[in-house]
Amino acid sequence: MVTSADWPPYEWHLIENGEDKIVGFDIAIAEYIAAELGVELNITDMDFDGLIPAVSTGKADIIMAGMNPTPERSESVDFSDIYILETDVVMVRAEDAEKYSTLEGIENMKWATQKATVQEDFIKETYPESYLQSVGQWGTAILSLKTGKVDGILMVDAVAEQYVKQNPGLSTFAISDGKEEYAIALHKDNVSLLKDIDKALENLKQDGSYDKLYQQYFTK
Known part of the structure; x- marks a missing residue:
C-alpha cells in the first residue's frame, strides 16, 4: 500500500x-x-x-x-x-476569518493546497486568476499560511480540524455543501x-x- x-x-x-x-x-x-x-x-x-x-x-x-x-x-x-464521505473547508488565520467570510474576500484570497488533489482542481477551475501554491506536503501549506505567504488552504473538514488543534490561531469555514x-x-x-x-x-x-x-x- x-x-x-x-x-x-x-x-x-x-x-x-x-x-x-x-x-x-x-x-x-x-x-x-x-x-x-x-x-x-x-x-x-x-x-x-x-x-x-x-x-x-x-x-x-x-x-x-x-x-x-x-x-x-x-x-x-x-x-x-x-x-x-467528507466535506471541504477553508483554513485561514483566525484573525482573518471575517475578512474572507464573503465571496469577494474569497476571490481575493491567495491559496495553498496539495498537488494532484481535487482541491487543487477546484481552486484552478473556480478561482483561475488567484495565486495558488501547490505543495507536496501539507506541512508546507500550513507554514505558508502561518507566515502570511498565503491566505487560505482548501482541505477536508476532518483533516483541517486536526491541523487547527495542532496550530492555535487557525480556524476554518465551509464554502460548499458538497460531499467528497x-x-x-x-x-x-x-x-x-x-x-x-x-x-x-x-x-x-x-x-x-x-x-x-x-x-x-x-x-x-
Missing part, C-alpha cells in the same frame, strides 16, 4: 517508544482488509502526486490516502466501493483484487468494525 501520511485522522506518522509508525483510519481499514485477504500489509509513504504512478506502474498494489474516484483518475487506476467520496485505488483490470477489497469493505461494515474505527478516529 502507498499513502501520503500527512492527512490526520486518515494517515499520519506517530512516534511511539522511539518507533516511527504510520497510523490512522485508512491504515486501520487497510489492516482489516489485509487480514481478510490473509496477506501482510506493507506501507510506503510518499507525496500525494506520486501515488497513482506507483500503482499504475506496478510498484504498489493499492492506494489509501483520502482519494476521490474522479473520471480522470479512473483512466489510470480502478476504484473500490466508497468507504467514507473516498475509495481505495488499485491497478487497472485487477478484477480479482477489486472484488476481494469490496467484499472486505462490506464485511467491515457488517460486523461493526467500521463503526468502531470511525468512533476511534473521528469522535475524539
Whole structure:
C-alpha cells in the first residue's frame, strides 16, 4: 500500500517508544482488509502526486490516502466501493476569518493546497486568476499560511480540524455543501483484487468494525 501520511485522522506518522509508525483510519481499514485477504500489509509513504504512478506502474498494489474516484483518475487506476464521505473547508488565520467570510474576500484570497488533489482542481477551475501554491506536503501549506505567504488552504473538514488543534490561531469555514467520496485505488483490470477489497469493505461494515474505527478516529 502507498499513502501520503500527512492527512490526520486518515494517515499520519506517530512516534511511539522511539518507533516511527504510520497510523490512522485508512491504515486501520487497510489492516482489516489485509487480514481478510490473509496477506501482510506493507506501507510506503510518499507525496500525494506520486501515488497513482506507483500503482499504475506496478510498484504498489493499492492506494489509501483520502482519494476521490474522479473520471480522470479512473483512466489510470480502478476504484473500490466508497468507504467514507467528507466535506471541504477553508483554513485561514483566525484573525482573518471575517475578512474572507464573503465571496469577494474569497476571490481575493491567495491559496495553498496539495498537488494532484481535487482541491487543487477546484481552486484552478473556480478561482483561475488567484495565486495558488501547490505543495507536496501539507506541512508546507500550513507554514505558508502561518507566515502570511498565503491566505487560505482548501482541505477536508476532518483533516483541517486536526491541523487547527495542532496550530492555535487557525480556524476554518465551509464554502460548499458538497460531499467528497473516498475509495481505495488499485491497478487497472485487477478484477480479482477489486472484488476481494469490496467484499472486505462490506464485511467491515457488517460486523461493526467500521463503526468502531470511525468512533476511534473521528469522535475524539
